[in-house]
Amino acid sequence: MFRFETTDKKPKGVFVVVHGAGEYHARYRFVVEKLNEFGYHVIMGDLPGQGTTQGPRGHITSFQQYIDTIRLWLSEARQFKLPVVLLGHSMGGLASTRTLMQLSEKELPDAVVLSSPCFGLYNKTPLNKRALVKILNKVAPGTLFPTNLEAGSGTRDKWMNDRDASDELMIKKVSVRWYRELTSSINYVHENTELFPEVPLYIMQGGTDKIVDKYSVKDWFNQVDVLDKHYKEWPNLYHEVLNEPERHLVFAHMMGFVTTQLAFRREGF
Secondary structure, eight states, rough: OOOOOOOOOOOOOOEEEOTTTTTOGGHHHHHHHHHHTEEEEEEEEEOTTTOOOOTTOOOOOTHHHHHHHHHHHHHHTTTTTTTTEEEEEEEEHHHHHHHEEEEEEGOSSSSSEESSSSSSSSOOOOOOHHHHHHHHHHOTTTTTOOOOOOOTTTTOOHHHHHHHHHOOSSOOOEEEEHHHHHHHHHHHHHHHHSSSEEHHHEEEEEETOHHHHHHHHHHHHOOOOOSSSEEEEEEOOSSOOOGGHHHHHHHHHHHHHHHHHHHHHHOOO
């Protein structure tokens, strides 16, 4: 876990940032620096099996490992005694959603931002491969297979793609169990939308997402019954909206939502 603290003498709040599958905290330099510049502390780490963590890479035994980790980060953020915003990207958005469904009222953040959350996969797994995964999950759950994500499918930003190509900590293979836990969690959030708590929600989604099925994201959003929810689709942007060339516009729009929500909280709305 890492703490990136703002130098602002009057911090506005704390962001807990949850990265996506295959990546880790180092890819969020722009986000962290901008949040610090805007007066927010940032709590972030690497999820189990990802980045700098110990243990088998690309593997988990249960999605609960992600939930427990995020819960710990939120607890750390509350130590600042400031408003807390949970920001989850892709699989991190799915894991953040699963976490929120388990939290007590006193554990909830003040607002939630989901960036292209993994509520459905763009490339559907063939039936024969799904059948093989089901068998291997029982007899050899640690078996690894390539993610087969096309280079550059996450962002159009050349610098980020060049950076990723030389980063040995980027996960290129995932386990059978990891895949089963991912798909089971996707089904869970769609089937249990009533468990999502009453927290202001903002979703920012790439309009040309080649990793997550944007229609599944919109369907989930439409089913969630919360008083204050907002969906912003960015036309022509790929999956990683905060790593796209237009990242400054995306960030500004996100901060407009956060600033408004925290102002409402201060005024007692």
